[in-house]
Amino acid sequence: MTKLVANFITVLYKKLIGLIKKSEVKKISIHGLRHTNAMLLMKQGINLKIVSERLGHANRNSEQI
Numbered sequence: 001m002t003k004l005v006a007n008f009i010t011v012l013y014k015k016l017i018g019l020i021k022k023s024e025v026k027k028i029s030i031h032g033l034r035h036t037n038a039m040l041l042m043k044q045g046i047n048l049k050i051v052s053e054r055l056g057h058a059n060r061n062s063e064q065i
Contacts, residue, residue: 034055
């Protein structure tokens with residue numbers, strides 16, 4: 001990862017934290033957001049293969065939800 005990309009991620013995360021504080025939403029990690037997204041998709045009936053691909057997994061067995 002380049003320093004530019006690392007700095008961008010840091011700035012993005014700080015902006016996310018600022019938005020969370022303003023909205024009074026429960027603080028959640030980026031990893032937690034990934035799992036929340038996966039669970040919401042599956043709850044809507046989205047095929048597990050599609051959810052797995054969206055998460056960037058090569059196969060369904062690599063995702064433990």
